[in-house]
Amino acid sequence: MKTTTSTLVLFAAVFALVSCSSKTVEKPAMEGTLETVDMGHHPPTVKLADPEQNQGHIGRKPRRISVAQLRESILTTTGRQWSQINALAATLGQADYALTVSESTEVNLVFAKFLEDGAREVCLATASADLNKPAPDRVLFPDVTITNRDFTMMSDDAIKANLSYLAIRFWGQAFSDAERDSWAGTFKTVAARAKTINRPEQAWGAMCIAFMTDPRFATY
Amino acid sequence: MRLLTRLASCCLAVLALPALAQTAQPVCETSASNVPLERHVRQVYLDMLGRPPTIAEYRFYKAKGAILPEDLQSLMEKEEFYGRLRTYHRALLRSNISNSIFVNGDMRLGDVPVGFRPLGIRGNPSTTLRGQNGAGCDAFIMQDDCNATRQDPHLEPATKRCRDSYNVPLPVSVDYSPDQYRCEPFTGLADCSAAIGQTDAAGRVMPEKHLLFCDMRRVGAALQPHYCLPNSGAPQTAGLTSEVMDVDNRYVVAFTNPAPVNGQLTRLNRCTLDLNLSGGIRGRYAVPQGCVQREGVVMTATPYWDVTTQGQVPMCAIEAQTRETNPWTMESCTTGRFTGDRSCGCGVKSNRCESGNTTLHNARITAFNDEPVMIADSVVRRDEDYFNILTTRRSFVNGTLSQMYRQNQSPQTWLVTPPTERDAIPDVPLNDVNTWAEYTRDMNASGVLTTPSWLYRFPTQRSRVNQFYDAFLCKHFSPEAGAIAPSPEDSCNRENNLAKRCGCSYCHATVEPMGAHWGRFGERNAQYLNPETFPRLDARCRDCALSGDTTCNNECGNYVMQAFDGDGANSLGLLRTYLYRTPEEEPNIVGGPRLMVQRFMQTGELEKCAVRNIWNHLLGRSMSSQEESLYLTQLAQGFANDGHNLKALMQRIVATDSYRRID
Numbered sequence: 001m002k003t004t005t006s007t008l009v010l011f012a013a014v015f016a017l018v019s020c021s022s023k024t025v026e027k028p029a030m031e032g033t034l035e036t037v038d039m040g041h042h043p044p045t046v047k048l049a050d051p052e053q054n055q056g057h058i059g060r061k062p063r064r065i066s067v068a069q070l071r072e073s074i075l076t077t078t079g080r081q082w083s084q085i086n087a088l089a090a091t092l093g094q095a096d097y098a099l100t101v102s103e104s105t106e107v108n109l110v111f112a113k114f115l116e117d118g119a120r121e122v123c124l125a126t127a128s129a130d131l132n133k134p135a136p137d138r139v140l141f142p143d144v145t146i147t148n149r150d151f152t153m154m155s156d157d158a159i160k161a162n163l164s165y166l167a168i169r170f171w172g173q174a175f176s177d178a179e180r181d182s183w184a185g186t187f188k189t190v191a192a193r194a195k196t197i198n199r200p201e202q203a204w205g206a207m208c209i210a211f212m213t214d215p216r217f218a219t220y
Numbered sequence: 221m222r223l224l225t226r227l228a229s230c231c232l233a234v235l236a237l238p239a240l241a242q243t244a245q246p247v248c249e250t251s252a253s254n255v256p257l258e259r260h261v262r263q264v265y266l267d268m269l270g271r272p273p274t275i276a277e278y279r280f281y282k283a284k285g286a287i288l289p290e291d292l293q294s295l296m297e298k299e300e301f302y303g304r305l306r307t308y309h310r311a312l313l314r315s316n317i318s319n320s321i322f323v324n325g326d327m328r329l330g331d332v333p334v335g336f337r338p339l340g341i342r343g344n345p346s347t348t349l350r351g352q353n354g355a356g357c358d359a360f361i362m363q364d365d366c367n368a369t370r371q372d373p374h375l376e377p378a379t380k381r382c383r384d385s386y387n388v389p390l391p392v393s394v395d396y397s398p399d400q401y402r403c404e405p406f407t408g409l410a411d412c413s414a415a416i417g418q419t420d421a422a423g424r425v426m427p428e429k430h431l432l433f434c435d436m437r438r439v440g441a442a443l444q445p446h447y448c449l450p451n452s453g454a455p456q457t458a459g460l461t462s463e464v465m466d467v468d469n470r471y472v473v474a475f476t477n478p479a480p481v482n483g484q485l486t487r488l489n490r491c492t493l494d495l496n497l498s499g500g501i502r503g504r505y506a507v508p509q510g511c512v513q514r515e516g517v518v519m520t521a522t523p524y525w526d527v528t529t530q531g532q533v534p535m536c537a538i539e540a541q542t543r544e545t546n547p548w549t550m551e552s553c554t555t556g557r558f559t560g561d562r563s564c565g566c567g568v569k570s571n572r573c574e575s576g577n578t579t580l581h582n583a584r585i586t587a588f589n590d591e592p593v594m595i596a597d598s599v600v601r602r603d604e605d606y607f608n609i610l611t612t613r614r615s616f617v618n619g620t621l622s623q624m625y626r627q628n629q630s631p632q633t634w635l636v637t638p639p640t641e642r643d644a645i646p647d648v649p650l651n652d653v654n655t656w657a658e659y660t661r662d663m664n665a666s667g668v669l670t671t672p673s674w675l676y677r678f679p680t681q682r683s684r685v686n687q688f689y690d691a692f693l694c695k696h697f698s699p700e701a702g703a704i705a706p707s708p709e710d711s712c713n714r715e716n717n718l719a720k721r722c723g724c725s726y727c728h729a730t731v732e733p734m735g736a737h738w739g740r741f742g743e744r745n746a747q748y749l750n751p752e753t754f755p756r757l758d759a760r761c762r763d764c765a766l767s768g769d770t771t772c773n774n775e776c777g778n779y780v781m782q783a784f785d786g787d788g789a790n791s792l793g794l795l796r797t798y799l800y801r802t803p804e805e806e807p808n809i810v811g812g813p814r815l816m817v818q819r820f821m822q823t824g825e826l827e828k829c830a831v832r833n834i835w836n837h838l839l840g841r842s843m844s845s846q847e848e849s850l851y852l853t854q855l856a857q858g859f860a861n862d863g864h865n866l867k868a869l870m871q872r873i874v875a876t877d878s879y880r881r882i883d
Contacts, residue, residue, distance in 0.1 A: 048877050054844045059881025061840035068307055072271035098316040168278050172262030220263045
């Protein structure tokens with residue numbers, strides 16, 4: 001019985017290997033199309049279009065988030081709202097459907113400037129509040145052990161772990177190792193500066209600003 | 221051994237797939253994600269819920285390894301998903317009528333902050349009712365006790381009449397109008413008798429003969445004598461230099477212009493409390509030129525928008541009236557003319573007028589903007605056929621709309637026909653703006669296409685067609701490629717029917733008959749032209765038109781009253797929408813927008829456009845022509861097979877490989 005079961009597992013594995021391997025050499029069913037990836041948990045619905053015939057675009061167009069999405073993104077990622085977002089909504093691109101009939105999701109300097117203003121407001125407020133919260137309730141550094149509010153004491157591993165956490169929190173994207181190392185270096189500089197001026201909230205607050213003003217926050 | 225090792229690694233890859241989805245890329249991977257999982261989760265959340273995932277949600281999907289169909293279905297039951305779709309439909313319907321409502325404040329009751337502090341209209345109607353734009357009533361005199369205070373004893377009779385025989389309020393005080401007179405104060409004097417022989421602020425000495433041109437006026441709350449003479453600096457009154465004496469040759473009673481030129485007044489009489497009669501018709505009161513005649517104050521029922529004040533409030537006596545008709549002439553007080561008729565007033569609980577501040581007006585705009593979005597929301601939320609948003613009779617009212625319909629509030633600012641019998645509309649308190657009650661509209665209703673928001677936002681039949689084509693058929697009216705406008709000398713330019721005129725017919729041959737579907741809805745308003753009230757042919761309007769009376773007392777605005785061609789001549793007295801319509805097109809008028817939607821449902825174009833719109837919404841770009849050939853029919857067919865379930869369509873598109881790539 002045991003032998004039979006092992007044989008079945010082996011047979012299934014061989015079948016899987018053969019079927020997976022054969023997929024890579026399967027020819028497109030229609031000229032000018034790409035074969036889709038097997039969806040596994042749901043049936044593939046369509047073939048992909050030919051990138052050459054679609055100016056290279058066969059998937060989602062990367063785009064800037066709308067003002068409504070920005071409003072919710074700030075709230076979700078920092079736990080607080082930017083006080084000026086409603087006043088600046090039209091400037092940031094929100095349509096009123098009376099005079100402006102389509103939402104502008106253009107990435108421009110005006111949007112970047114105001115987003116930076118917003119980031120400064122909410123990030124520093126969140127970082128300040130976090131300093132007085134128990135670890136599980138913190139937004140920006142929930143797993144960091146704070147010693148005398150001095151973030152220069154953090155180990156490299158702790159810094160990188162928190163940066164990875166923030167990258168997912170703000171962008172939904174993981175760091176590459178090289179980029180994470182670069183950001184960790186930046187954090188150390190910022191943390192030292194924050195300690196010097198006795199403004200500990202600026203350590204992770206500045207990193208929060210950096211995450212929020214990064215294009216990966218405002219696009220998807 | 222090597223084979224076993226390879227098999228083992230493959231099996232491990234299959235079993236450990238969720239954890240390896242981002243890192244390892246084994247040949248037999250069954251994950252579909254072309255972007256890392258967290259990024260895919262983020263885009264699904266931003267597209268579906270309008271927000272990124274929380275850390276807990278990221279961790280949940282990382283542990284799970286993928287977003288499965290049941291996860292999508294779960295997301296599409298969240299309130300955030302419906303909020304996101306409400307935003308989508310607000311954009312699709314361009315539901316904002318804030319710039320579509322004509323309101324100049326002429327029907328707003330403002331507070332006069334002196335005396336009894338009455339509410340009153342101070343805008344343009346004051347010119348007709350009181351003699352000067354912006355003039356209010358006399359806030360210091362109660363109308364029905366008008367003899368208790370005498371502002372200008374030398375200008376008033378010994379006993380004032382507070383009201384006429386039909387109880388219409390008469391003036392209780394009078395001033396000289398600054399539009400025609402230059403009035404300067406005497407300082408330190410108590411009344412006009414003391415001002416005789418005195419010098420005013422302009423250095424003018426007032427002789428006794430000018431006593432009747434001395435005016436006791438309010439400076440703040442106090443009365444102060446003013447010396448008023450025709451303004452020699454104004455072109456209109458510059459020549460009024462001759463004096464007309466009374467029978468006793470003691471007082472000047474008028475100034476005349478012995479040599480008037482164009483536009484100059486020939487005579488200005490002294491002011492009294494007497495009103496003129498416009499056209500000599502009793503009940504059509506008019507204020508003599510150069511005078512500001514003010515009525516007094518009464519206590520009356522609290523206006524409908526004031527839900528905090530108990531009992532009565534002070535109001536100018538003209539505005540406080542509640543008549544349905546002028547008692548002298550029987551002219552209607554329920555039309556826009558009420559503001560200029562001294563006998564009408566603002567109606568019961570001031571229902572014809574509006575609050576002096578813009579809070580309620582803005583609440584109405586917001587509510588009307590929200591109504592079609594609520595209709596669309598209800599269709600999606602109940603998993604109904606998506607195109608019910610274009611045909612359903614279901615709608616919703618909050619407190620603002622409920623009371624507006626039920627109490628017939630502000631009928632002249634808001635030219636909106638109640639969607640059904642007033643009593644059948646749910647009764648929601650006025651200040652309850654967040655409660656939306658469902659009800660069923662009359663048979664003429666057709667989803668969002670007959671809501672006041674749609675009708676006001678797209679004010680003409682042509683613009684309604686244009687927006688319908690744009691939003692629901694993904695088609696745009698534009699000139700033929702390479703089209704050249706015909707020469708202005710071409711006789712075809714004289715064709716009045718745009719469906720036939722050269723250069724216009726390319727679009728209007730479609731636009732005009734399609735527009736007839738809204739033929740029973742007024743233009744630049746949201747009124748339904750009920751066939752019982754607005755028959756296809758109105759004999760009275762036709763007779764007016766034939767006799768050259770093209771206005772017909774302003775009651776034939778929806779009818780053809782002038783003819784510019786043979787068709788027009790044959791259509792005099794017809795409801796305007798019937799002009800140029802062929803017998804084959806006339807059913808469009810009767811069938812309304814619902815018939816149009818039913819016809820397009822048979823073509824499949826609505827489905828394809830819905831697919832295009834959702835594709836655009838989710839992928840951030842429109843379908844390319846090749847993608848249309850690959851996907852459109854398939855997705856539209858699937859949409860139809862799902863009973864036009866919008867959530868299922870969104871799920872199909874999210875499941876495509878295109879959605880899972882970013883490029």
